[in-house]
Amino acid sequence: MHLPVFLEEVIDYLDLNPGDRIFDATLGGGGHSKEILKRILPGGKLIAVDRDPEAIDRNRIQFQEFKNDVIFLNENFRDIDSIVEKTGIDQLDGAIFDLGFSSFQLDESERGFSFMNDGPLDMRYDKREGLSAKDVVNGFRESELIEIIREYGEERHAKLAARAIVAARKKNRIVTTGELVEIIKSAIGWRYTRQKLHPACRVFQALRIFVNAELAAVEEGVNRIFPYMKQGSRICVISFHSLEDRIVKNVFRNRSRSGEALLLTKKPIQPNRDEIRINPRARSAKLRVAERIV
Numbered sequence: 001m002h003l004p005v006f007l008e009e010v011i012d013y014l015d016l017n018p019g020d021r022i023f024d025a026t027l028g029g030g031g032h033s034k035e036i037l038k039r040i041l042p043g044g045k046l047i048a049v050d051r052d053p054e055a056i057d058r059n060r061i062q063f064q065e066f067k068n069d070v071i072f073l074n075e076n077f078r079d080i081d082s083i084v085e086k087t088g089i090d091q092l093d094g095a096i097f098d099l100g101f102s103s104f105q106l107d108e109s110e111r112g113f114s115f116m117n118d119g120p121l122d123m124r125y126d127k128r129e130g131l132s133a134k135d136v137v138n139g140f141r142e143s144e145l146i147e148i149i150r151e152y153g154e155e156r157h158a159k160l161a162a163r164a165i166v167a168a169r170k171k172n173r174i175v176t177t178g179e180l181v182e183i184i185k186s187a188i189g190w191r192y193t194r195q196k197l198h199p200a201c202r203v204f205q206a207l208r209i210f211v212n213a214e215l216a217a218v219e220e221g222v223n224r225i226f227p228y229m230k231q232g233s234r235i236c237v238i239s240f241h242s243l244e245d246r247i248v249k250n251v252f253r254n255r256s257r258s259g260e261a262l263l264l265t266k267k268p269i270q271p272n273r274d275e276i277r278i279n280p281r282a283r284s285a286k287l288r289v290a291e292r293i294v
C-alpha cells in the first residue's frame with residue numbers, strides 16, 4: 001500500500017482553499033493529490049504531473065469522478081515552462097514535489113527499481129526515454145561507473161563495486177536486478193555486515209539517479225516554478241537523500257537571498273518515530289517549504 005509521506009504537514013503548509021490552483025509535480029500514487037482535491041473544490045484545479053505514464057494511467061482511473069478538475073500530464077517536471085504553456089495556468093496557489101520513486105514502482109519487479117525483487121535491470125521512470133540501468137552497467141567504462149556510483153550513490157567502495165561489475169559482464173551481460181545484487185554483494189557485502197543498509201542500496205540509488213538525470217530535474221523544476229507562484233503561495237519539497245536535499249536547500253536559499261522567498265522551514269522537517277514505524281519509506285524523508293513573498 002502507498003502511504004504519502006508528510007501528508008498532514010504538506011496539507012497544512014499549502015493552506016488550501018476552494019478555487020485554488022495547485023501543482024502536484026509528482027503524482028505517484030495520488031496520495032497528496034487526493035487530499036488536495038478535497039480542499040480546492042469547488043472551483044479549483046489540480047495540475048497533476050508524473051514522468052511515469054503508468055502513474056498517469058492509474059490516476060486517471062482513480063480520479064475519474066474529478067476528471068474536469070484535474071489536468072493530467074505525463075511530463076518531466078523540469079519542463080515546467082512547457083507544462084505551464086500547455087495548461088494555460090501560470091498563476092499557482094501552491095506546489096508539491098515529492099521526489100524519487102513511488103512504492104508502486106518499487107513493488108513492481110518489472111520496473112527494475114528494487115534490490116529486493118528480481119526483475120529486468122531498467123529503473124527508468126519512462127521506458128521510452130534514454131538509457132536503462134542495463135545499458136549503463138553493461139556499456140559504460142569502469143572509470144565512468146566508479147564516478148556514477150561514487151557521486152550519485154555516495155558509495156565509499158565505488159571502485160570495488162565497479163570493478164566487480166566489469167569483471168562479471170565479461171562473462172555474461174548483466175540483465176537482472178538479482179544478478180547485479182549478487183555481484184555487488186560479493187564485492188562489498190562484507191563491508192556492510194554491521195550496517196542496517198543493504199550492500200546494493202547505494203549502487204541502485206546511483207544508477208536510478210543517473211539514468212533518470214534526477215538531480216538536474218530537481219534543480220530545474222524547483223527553481224523554474226518560482227515565477228509561476230502567486231505572492232503568498234507555498235512550495236513544499238520532500239526529498240529522500242542528502243543529494244536532493246542539498247539542491248532544494250540551495251535553490252530555496254538563493255530565492256530567499258534575492259528577497260523573493262521566505263523559508264518556512266529553516267531546518268527541514270523530519271519524520272518522528274511513529275511515522276517511520278507506520279511508513280518505513282519516510283525514514284530518510286525531509287520536508288522543506290518556501291513561500292513566495294513578492
Ligand SMILES: C[S@@+](CC[C@H](N)C(=O)[O-])C[C@H]1O[C@@H](n2cnc3c(N)ncnc32)[C@H](O)[C@@H]1O
Pocket residue numbers: 002003004005025026027028029030031032033049050051052055075076077078098099100101102103125217218
Ligand atoms: C514519491 S512518488 C510521489 C508520491 C505521491 N506524492 C503520492 O502521495 O502518492 C514520486 C513520483 O514522482 C515521479 N517522478 C520522479 N521524477 C520526476 C520528474 N522529474 N518529473 C515528473 N515526475 C517525476 C515518479 O515517477 C513517482 O511516481
